[in-house]
Amino acid sequence: MNFRPRRTEEPEINLIPFIDVLLVVLIFLMLSTTFSKFTEMQLTLPTADAEQMRNRPKEVIITIAADGRYAVDKTALEDRSVDAIASALAGAAPAGGESIVIISADAAAPHQSVISAMEAARRAGLTQITFATQSAAAGK
Template identity: 60%
Template sequence: MNFRHGERDEPEINLIPFIDVLLVILIFLMLTTTFSQATALQVNLPQADAEPPPQVRREITVAVAADGRVAVQDVVLPERSVAALVAALRHAAEATPEPLLVIQADAAAAHQAVVDVLDAARQAGLVQITFATQRSGP
């Protein structure tokens, strides 16, 4: 006795639902992944190997010493307040619109002193700010 009727159907594997599930899992993993920064690293910021910018524009130089003293255009400010720094930056920026502010902070300078300079620059309306570094190496 032969119970087979006609040709036998081959099983078919449909890959489209499998690919859809993998894409949903990939999107889920991409959205839920968090990137953490290591905070226990020692960072030495004052050295860099970058070349100076090719175009030199009028710069306002602010130097921050290790003890927190601040000098604007080589003039040491008698006060360490943000208001005195804002006044000195506005006076230095009067001659040129949109000058470049160059912050030369000592490696041992307190973070608060540098943040005070950045805050004063924002209050004085200076938007182009860079940090000076020294070359690492001979």
């Protein structure tokens, strides 16, 4: 008979294999996840119920065509530079710095053309800028 007390080791949980498995699952999920790309986003731009256009004496309308041509108060501009647009806006502004610039851009107009028109208005000292929209009923 063996009456010596036995040493019993306490069971311990080995966490290293568990962490290894979790890291492998994490890496798998990171590699297999698809991220949405900004070039694949489908945008639906909002429409606005705009009031009927009225002839207001303090307004200057700058029109931007789909190919990037500009017209200030229905007068076509030959030069598309920001300085030329700014001088045309300054000449067409009846109330000076109090005039309101209405940018009426085609839906297919380049974004840079709209930004150039805004920069030209800033250079001309015209700080009140708004955008022309079409009503939701007219767009259908």
